[in-house]
Amino acid sequence: MGSFVHGTSTGYDNHGCRCTPCHEASKARRQATLGFVHNSGAYTNGCRCDICRAARLAYNREWRARKLQRQASA
Numbered sequence: 001m002g003s004f005v006h007g008t009s010t011g012y013d014n015h016g017c018r019c020t021p022c023h024e025a026s027k028a029r030r031q032a033t034l035g036f037v038h039n040s041g042a043y044t045n046g047c048r049c050d051i052c053r054a055a056r057l058a059y060n061r062e063w064r065a066r067k068l069q070r071q072a073s074a
Contacts, residue, residue: 007021
């Protein structure tokens, strides 16, 4: 993959390495940068805890209901 150190966000983001250490380092950097909050947005960024799963499920249900409502009124 090139000359870089595994387990760094640079390896994942710039060099395209998808090994677990590089992926985890990139995820940790994103969470630190974004001021990590557990919600449906965090699920999109890779968090799979129960809080984030439930928030994403609720968001998807609301989105589907809005979509069906728009289709019914069209």
